[in-house]
Amino acid sequence: MLYINRSSKTPIYKQIYDSFKEDILTGRYAPQTRLPATRRLAKDLGVSRNTVDLAYQQLVLEGYIVPHACSGFTVEPIAPATVYQPVKRKDTAEEQQKPKNKIQYDFWYPLLDCILFPMKTWKKLYCNALSEIGSSKFISYPERHGEPQLQKAIADYLFRSRGVHCAPHQVIISCGIQFNLELLLKLFDPSCCTAAMEEPGYNGVRDLLQANHFRVSPIPVDHDGIVTQHLKDCRASLLYITPSHQFPTGAILPVNRRMEILDWAKQQNAYIIEDDYDSELRYFSNSIPSLQSIDRNDRVIYLGTFSKVLAPGLRISYLVLPPQLLERYRQICGFYLCQVPYTNQLALTEFINSGYLEQHIRRVRHAYSEKQAKFLSAIDRVFGERIHLFSKNAGLHMLADIETTLTSEELIQRAEKVGIRVYSAKFCWSSPATAPEHQLILGYGSIPAQDYEPALRLLYHAWYEI
Incomplete structure (x- = not known):
């Protein structure tokens, strides 16, 4: 039975159109079936006849139904290959009950410190x-x-x-x-x-x-x-x-x-x-x-x-x-x-x-230099010799080699469980299978400097203490 939800943001003609379209595609309306007359359907639904006409016109336009002079509309035959079974949407409440890890810190290397713009x-x-x-x-x-x-x-x-x-x-x-x-x-x-x-x-x-x-x-x-x-x-x-x-x-x-x-x-x-x-x-x-x-x-x-x-x-x-x-x-x-x-x-x-650009460059270079120094200091305090960092003299990221028996996928998964995103360096290799197993790219540009140590301690806990 066709049901109209009057509190929905979807226009009523669109609800009528969607209902008939699904019934036709799923075979509930067989080919040559006659649709209800527009006047009668409008009366049954408590809507204007123009609303029903608009829905029918869209169905005609897309080839789902055919108009007949003085005798209404019938369903157009559709090839079996085009008939589909609608995919059931997951229950919203069920989706909401799924535990989701809230990301608190993101070490994605392209990210910048927005306050410096x-x-x-x-x-x-x-x-x-x-x-x-x-x-x-x-x-x-x-x-x-x-x-x-x-x-x-x-x-x-x-x-x-x-x-x-x-x-x-x-x-x-x-x-x-x-x-x-x-x-x-x-x-x-x-x-x-x-x-x-x-x-x-x-x-x-x-x-x-x-x-x-x-x-x-x-x-x-x-x-x-x-x-x-x-x-x-x-x-x-x-x-x-x-x-x-x-x-x-x-x-x-x-x-x-x-x-x-x-x-x-x-x-x-x-x-x-x-x-x-x-x-x-x-x-x-x-x-x-x-x-x-x-x-x-x-x-x-x-x-x-x-x-x-x-x-x-x-x-x-x-x-x-x-x-x-x-x-x-x-x-x-x-x-x-x-x-x-x-x-x-x-x-x-x-x-x-x-001259604003070169003035701005001097400012951000100084700011990121200070952030990098604090990041390196925090890594040294938290990880000690368990992380080897490659070049440390430029940019907003560092390539890090982690001393661990975990794979890079396991490092990423464990980090996400404590609300942190880190990224494998494997995508930088033409054949990821030949890439070093424990290398990550750590971007420090967007994370506030005062959060470096708390974030790194969460990582240490996820990788070595769980």
Whole structure:
């Protein structure tokens, strides 16, 4: 029997439609069955005839019933393969009774400390951008490669901070590193192009390469970064690398290996994708010059982002193309429009040109340096020699080797039972089965410093005392 719930937020016509649709699909209404007349059904349900008409019209539109002149509606025959049994939803009360572990601390490595975002300054610049925009800008499409004033601001900033040599028109602005890479890969033919990358390395890039049908050649990493001898043994024509802060180990590629990689690229006529994802966050030394800054043969494609130093929610990243790739990019990807809103681009331009960016970088570098020192101190007090940490001089995460007989899956499960999320490093390996068993990536950026020790003591209890 058709039942109408008058307290439901679902419109009554939709309830009628849903009821008949389910009855038809489950076979309760056989083909050629005549539906109740609209006038009679409206009277029985205590609703207007227009409401019933609307439900029937939707059923006709979707092919469930057929109208007949002066004789109402009949059910349309439906192929048996399309008839389904409705999936029973779990009882809400039962769901609510299930015990759920409330997550109190999350060591997810991309997370930032939200209180460090310069909200007051950004709001002011954003409002200024809105007031400066004429109506013509709102009804116009954006510049394809980004607003020229932001391209120039980024080019100037990169030269000051990273030694990157480029003209403003070489800067392509987009809404995220992965989208930039997606466009960049269109410039290369995967059928005859092998892409090399660090092992372990950033799985998001590996997944993207494989999704675009590139053969991926993993190159081992040691305490100094990518092992160039192994690179020479593979026939890659594209190399993705994080030389200034290798992900996830934190290794810094020394200058002799940088020169070897540049020489390899020249000899192989290959290109290097340099991902400089968090170069601003270096704590115990000045920022290391980029690989692009010492490239004299235009073999380096430079990737950068404002996600780490400002906020990922702004969705502003960029790539710097060598001159010989720029024309190919215009031919193949020139029809893509910049995905970053004009107001965000204008606000960021002023943020850079007014000196706010470099002032903000000094502030967050100091804040994260203090947080890292407190995190290291808390780890030492709680775990002692039971955790070995890799590079500790930059970034918002550390690769940790845990002294335990538990698997990484067991470490994660036990942590979740005490309200903590930790993450295995296995996803950084092309073959997780060959990855070290007890390595985790611990991100400390978003957790308040005063909570480091309580969180770590919960982990110690979960891993060693339960």
